[in-house]
Amino acid sequence: MNTFGFFVGLITLLIIGFGFFWVIRGEKYLGYLWWPYFMAAGTLLVAISLFLANDWASVLMGILGGSLIWGSTEFKEQAVRAELGWFPFNQKKIRPPFADVIGKWKAPRL
Amino acid sequence: MNINFIGLIAALTAFFSIWMGHVLVRKIERHSNSIKFPAACFVIIGIFLQIGSFLSASSILSTTLGIFSMTTIWDSFELFRQQKRVIKGRSPANPSNPRHAQILKQHQSATTVDLLKRDPVGYLVNVDDALNLAAKKGKL
Numbered sequence: 133m134n135t136f137g138f139f140v141g142l143i144t145l146l147i148i149g150f151g152f153f154w155v156i157r158g159e160k161y162l163g164y165l166w167w168p169y170f171m172a173a174g175t176l177l178v179a180i181s182l183f184l185a186n187d188w189a190s191v192l193m194g195i196l197g198g199s200l201i202w203g204s205t206e207f208k209e210q211a212v213r214a215e216l217g218w219f220p221f222n223q224k225k226i227r228p229p230f231a232d233v234i235g236k237w238k239a240p241r242l
Numbered sequence: 243m244n245i246n247f248i249g250l251i252a253a254l255t256a257f258f259s260i261w262m263g264h265v266l267v268r269k270i271e272r273h274s275n276s277i278k279f280p281a282a283c284f285v286i287i288g289i290f291l292q293i294g295s296f297l298s299a300s301s302i303l304s305t306t307l308g309i310f311s312m313t314t315i316w317d318s319f320e321l322f323r324q325q326k327r328v329i330k331g332r333s334p335a336n337p338s339n340p341r342h343a344q345i346l347k348q349h350q351s352a353t354t355v356d357l358l359k360r361d362p363v364g365y366l367v368n369v370d371d372a373l374n375l376a377a378k379k380g381k382l
Contacts, residue, residue, distance in 0.1 A: 137295035137308025144256050144309045145316060164362055181249025187301055194249025195309075198256040211362035218332060221366045239361075242261055 140191050147199045155203045155210055156219060163225035164211035165234045167204045174200030208239040248302055255306045259313040267317050271324040272336045281318040288315035328352060 158166065177197030184190040214221045228234065270280045291311035298304045327333040328342060331351040335342040346352045357372050360379040367375065 133296050134298055134301070134304045135296065136301050137298070137304030137306070137311075138292065139308070140252065140305045141292070141295070141308035141310075141312035144252075145312050148256075148260065148313075148316075178250055178253045181253065182245050182247065183243065184249060185244065185246055187246070187248050190246045190249035191252045191305060192249075194251070194253035195256050197249075198253030201253075202257055202260050208362060209358050212358050212360060213332075215362060215365065215367050216357060216372055217366060223365070242264065 136187070140195075143192065144195050147195050151199050151203050151206075155206050158203070159207055159210040159214060160220060160222045161226060163227065164207035164239060165231050166228045167207040167239055168234055168237070169228060170200050170204035170207070174198065174202075174204065205240040205242045208241050248305060251302055252305050252309060255309045256313075259310050263313050263317040263320065267320045267324050268333070271321050271328070272342070273339060275339060275341050277321045277325060277341075281321045284314050284318035284321070288312070288318070332357070 158170070174197045177193050177200060179197075181190045181193035181197060184193060210219070213219050271277055274280055288311045291307050291314060295304045295307035295311055298307060324333060325345075328335050329345055329349050329352055331349075331353040334354050334356040335346050335352045337343050337346060337354060342352075346354070355373060355376050357376050360375050363375065
């Protein structure tokens with residue numbers, strides 16, 4: 133019996149659960165315009181996972197990366213939720229580098 | 243140096259299974275009169291995927307099925323959470339679904355408008371603003 137996938141699945145749930153936390157906090161303090169940076173960080177983690185020989189290390193790195201990419205597509209909707217008062221709204225956000233350029237891009241919403 | 247694809251495959255499985263669940267849960271909750279039946283289906287499919295994961299000799303297949311299994315079982319709970327969102331008006335109700343029609347009758351908070359389908363404006367909005375912004379986006 134192969135229990136590897138079972139434990140990977142459990143860890144995936146934990147990482148997704150942690151995603152709820154950091155997307156809410158990230159949007160509150162940083163704002164949704166940071167989404168390309170989170171997407172890039174996620175892509176970088178997935179790329180690093182290719183070079184890890186240990187299966188557990190590679191899988192953890194990959195799932196963390198995939199979760200970061202997913203979270204980056206949730207930022208815009210989270211910003212709207214905060215504006216509706218469903219989550220604490222914070223006016224003083226830390227703007228990302230190149231915020232003006234990013235503002236012109238269409239933020240993803242899946 | 244050898245390339246280890248297991249992390250990439252885990253990332254793709256996690257990403258696409260979250261996406262699929264995200265879309266399926268909303269669609270099924272919106273159109274199905276019953277949510278208990280699809281919720282039970284999600285659990286049963288999830289258990290079969292998990293059995294497949296236990297029985298696979300390859301780590302890659304075991305990983306894919308293991309992740310897919312857990313997110314499918316999670317989707318079952320999400321169906322009930324999605325109904326709560328509809329009751330609160332945080333997700334739009336579908337008047338042609340009898341269960342949603344009942345929710346619209348019983349709960350003042352429920353609405354048919356999707357308040358999230360717009361770009362952020364950068365300030366707190368009140369109920370009227372929220373409806374106007376959602377309506378404007380609908381026309382574009």
